[in-house]
Amino acid sequence: MSKPIVAIVGRPNVGKSTLFNALAGEKISIVKDYPGVTRDRIYADVTWLDKQFTMIDTGGIEPESKDLMLSHMRQQAEIAIETADVIMFLVDVRQGLVDSDFKVADMLRKSGKPVVLVVNKVDNFDKLMPDVYEFYNLGIGDPIPISANSKLGIGDMLDEVIKHFNPEDLLEEEDERPRIAIVGKPNVGKSSIINKLIGENRVIVSDIAGTTRDAIDTVVNHNDKEYVFIDTAGLRRKSKIKEELERFSIIRTVTAVERADVVVMVIDASEGVTEQDAKIAGIAHERGKGIIIAVNKWDAIEKNDKTIYEYTNKVREILSFMTYAEIIFISALTGQRLPKLFDVIEMVIQNQTLRIQTGVLNEIMMEATAMQQPPSDKGKRLKLFYITQVAIKPPTFVIFVNDKALMHFSYTRYIENKIRDAFGFKGTSLRFLIRERKEKE
Incomplete structure (x- = not known):
């Protein structure tokens, strides 16, 4: 929303x-x-x-x-x-x-x-x-x-x-079309990606200016399905001060991310992930959006058979807080792998809206706790009673436990990994809410 x-x-x-x-x-x-x-x-x-x-x-x-x-x-x-x-x-x-x-x-x-x-x-x-x-x-x-x-x-x-x-x-809600924000630092090729996507699909539905916002949304038609692309490229500021410019671009990013279902974060292949990329990625991660990392200008990189593998590891290392993000190597210039972007977007949207039955979730949780005992502190051991999914976009789960203080971040992460092993959830963050319940309940 x-x-x-x-x-x-x-x-x-x-x-x-x-x-x-x-x-x-x-x-x-x-x-x-x-x-x-x-x-x-x-x-x-x-x-x-x-x-x-x-x-x-x-x-x-x-x-x-x-x-x-x-x-x-x-x-x-x-x-x-x-x-x-x-x-x-x-x-x-x-x-x-x-x-x-x-x-x-x-x-x-x-x-x-x-x-x-x-x-x-x-x-x-x-x-x-x-x-x-x-x-x-x-x-x-x-x-x-x-x-x-x-x-x-x-x-x-x-x-x-x-x-x-x-x-x-708030009526944007009723609009069922997937909203995709293309974000990233200036000059990484955000506009050229959008132009190429429109160009390849030749169906330019007129640019709808956002209701009260000035970001121009572009509708792209792919395989008879409409996608709304939110472009953050837009205005170039005549700002003398670098920090001012950076703050401005981050504010624009927050606004675009807020409205999107899926965020495509564009990075420049020759630069790698920069500090500002990490900030922008952090915003999308925190907002629980679907995330795709598009490494652009891939045509300009000298490659051997290990390049993609090495590059992927480097990106994962820097953006270690979002290992679930999908990475795709593209070139807006040559159009390389751009059509694949839609397949990845579709997959991420499905994962963002995936609902898992409570019974299945509890089986996974019981199995996980049997394999790795929950932590204890001062003789009191954490007990996990029950897990259920309460929302989508992002998929959100509530876990009922005997003592919230014992549910360490690392154990929540462990349960998350088990759920991901079973269902993938590629490209989307998962949220976990921990609630306390007395043993008797």
Whole structure:
């Protein structure tokens, strides 16, 4: 299900990170302990009432000078306007209204995107309300007073945010066509792959612009089946700052991955897997999407009979957290193995939606626990009572145990491997939820 995207925009020191952390709680969605995955939190999942959304922090580097500051703010606003369904514009009651707030407000107003104006650092509602009202002058609606620090007013703010979720955005759900996001660093050949796929299939169904998003979706027809390709190539930023550009491309990737069923991660054969590739892969892995790693420009590599084998091992080693990903070697230039991409996509989709009967799962689990005894701690041994599949996309399983603390990550991984041995599940991550149950139940 594609969740709405909410972006936070605002000058430095108005409290964006404090608000971000207050909303995200500690459940921060950054893949932990994998080398090459940065700790800077760009996005997090938030649930309010029964609504879920992905929150993006557009911030980043703080420019030194006033002029730079404005252009930096403009860039943030552009990113938000381009990728978000709802924009939270954060201002600071203590600093009051500043010139750049007006300029950003203008951009946001012209964009036509829903904007929620949030006035932060209002620690005392009675005393500071007159200062809050000053922000009506921005002309983008009612200012909502909050204190991110003491978590005041946050509920009212979220109520306002979710009012703007468009029921139409959620209609994408009814669209049964598989959605494929082509992601990767700039210049690895994402656009040429899409162009080649369209070219070979000659059926260009007009580009449908995403409902509220500006990413252009392309419909490709293959064997009488339609696929929607979500392209993240699009805009080239005129950014002087490398980190800024990288942050921007990661925000775009999060948005595309969020909407996709299967993510095709394109890497450049001559470069191998880079740190940014690992970050992008981490996002898709974490979002539980189907994953295919397409090694492009394979025609340009000198090969012998071991090349593919060696290359595959190298990729697996760096992306060790997703050994299930399918790897395919292609060339967008020559079209080599591109038709095979559809077969792999189909296989991954089937695995993403595979449901396993509870009886079969429990047999596998019993066999697994007989072969390798569950861990124990201080004389207490872990017992696994029951396993059942509760969801697809990605396949999600609940395991009932006697003591959650004893269910180590490594033992969950062991059970996962046994399930994969039986059913493959190639190309899709699996999720395991561990629930505790008393012996008597």
